[in-house]
Amino acid sequence: MEESDEKRMTLSFYNYAHIESPEIVRDQLYAEWTKFGILGRVYLAKEGINAQINVPKENFEAFKAHLNTISFLNGVRLNVAVEEEKKSFFKLKIKVRNKIVADGLEDDSFDVTNKGKHLGAEEFNRLTDDPNTIVVDMRNHYESEVGHFENAILPDVDTFRDALSIVKETLQPYKDRNIIMYCTGGIRCEKASAYYKHLGFSNVHQLEGGIIKYARDVQDKGLPNKFKGKNFVFDERLGERISEEVISYCHQCGSKCDTHTNCKNEACHLLFIQCEECAKKYDGCCSSECKTFVQLPEDEQRDLRKKFQQKRNVFKKGRVDHLKDHWLKKANIIQR
Template sequence: MQLWNKLSKEELVEKLKERGTKFVTVSFYQYASIPNPQVFRDHLFQMWDNLGVVGRTYVATEGINAQMGVPADKFEEFKKELYTISFLNNIRLNIAVNEEEAEFPFLKLKIKIRNKILADGLNDATFDVTNKGKHLKATEFNALIDDPNTILIDMRNHYETEVGHFKGAITPDVDTFRESLPIIESEILSGNEDKNIVMYCTGGIRCEKASAWYKHRGFKNVHQLEGGIIKYANDCTDNGIENKFIGKNFVFDERRGERITEDIISVCHQCGEAADTHTNCVNDACHLLFIQCESCKEKLQGCCSTDCQDVYNLPIEEQKELRKGLENSNQIFKKGRSDKLKFKDNNKKPVRVAEAIAISNKL
């Protein structure tokens, strides 16, 4: 049996349209010992491919990190099969807040073996990764972040926090989770050992590791939002709890964002008008992630610049020739940072606590 996808993006879209499948967008993670990731990976692929599941999953000896679209009519069967795996029995599944923002959350099933399920740059052997911060439910989270002795930290990257975050949160201007850990300690936590430290991220996995690391580094009152922004938003809606998040929650599927409130707190990176829709430059030699309003999208055909637009309008064969020898990687195509983006601050520095408090008081 073929345990990987070989279809093009166009073929995948057509295949999904023919099926007419409605998907439930789901994410989950679990730290657990997986002695043979390859065997486990192949087992998952066969199981999920049979159900028509699409999405992206990372498997490592330390556990699993998954974001996927499950056919709605197969969702109960998916859960039943997933729960037969001992360390995933009754695992919390984060269900997307807004399903309607993309026709298909993912186009194909990808399950990759990685050294770690989260690129954190930490040596797990040097500290107890199970000694995590206290998990907070939505009501507990709201109460604690209202305490003046609390520091609320967004553990996500700059392009995520730009379109949405919690009121009063400190949003370090970082490109990666790995980069954020030492910056947050030196710029935010140092000197505030007596305060309540509350962290949040998209679905919880980054806080799971960060809270254990900061406890190892000597910080005592460490807390994390259980299930991240996704679970929080759903819990607030389901239980009539005050929602303290503003704007959009950036997500790592074809939607690129799910609206939590109607507030638009960011601007189009090309014209400066209010906007919070992320797009990837359609030039295959670029794919820069940036914020683009509908007017600029139409004018520039979904490109990040006129240079990319010129390339995009060349015949496909000429485009391929221009791409030869280019290494298309995250090292070249930084998410949301480019001198081409007139209204994106590429030189912003991490916000210090005093500055963050002053800013949050104006919200």
């Protein structure tokens, strides 16, 4: 697949719907989507579906027609990636989970269908020009670090679950302001907007289709682009460029850079930002220790890895001394 010249399109979609037997649906989708040559990561739950996939260009229209034959996917919005032809996935995984996005909320305690008002790119630009509007990034710190909207509040969090509680506390004094939330493709804001409305926030909005749709709309309609930098994505690309600005820094040398990578030491696998010079210096690793580790014979590496518990690691921007002033200024944006 890495060497193939086949043209493929990367896209994402989601829908909150009642799925009585997600295990059965998983098996059906896997059988059907394999015929279309679909690759990607899909989560199913009784509350709906969350999918990030790629599809051969020649099968795209047939796949769209197929989705319309499925009751809970008929007419679903497809967010086509900005850099759609880059390699994004190399296998198809469809997993059944308790939720399609881990949020830690008790859904029975509020109406998840009472969502915030959806805003298109034009409405988003207009409303964000209003000084009474507060823009909130509902993504994780490593996502907003490489790209975000102008004047947005950027919670320094590792998970969406953490963002929900921190944003709730941060915005308490501003419950009557215009609140606009955004995320990658919109799914996190679907749940968050309903939750905040339940908590008494009166003017809750969300960017329809998230950053992905916004980027396409401003390009197609010739609108001003208020997003600066890269949009982090959860596939092999790890990001797609939305504007030419580079707003982040190499985590090793501090030079301007917005290229995410995973440490080549599989016992570490840290997600961090690394420039080309440091990639050469450290052989794609996050530290001299990891560089030394990957130079060991493979069988020795394998034995040592058994002693480590693999976990998902992300570099924490809040721990970087040379970035503290930059992010403190961002954190104070709500005082404007």
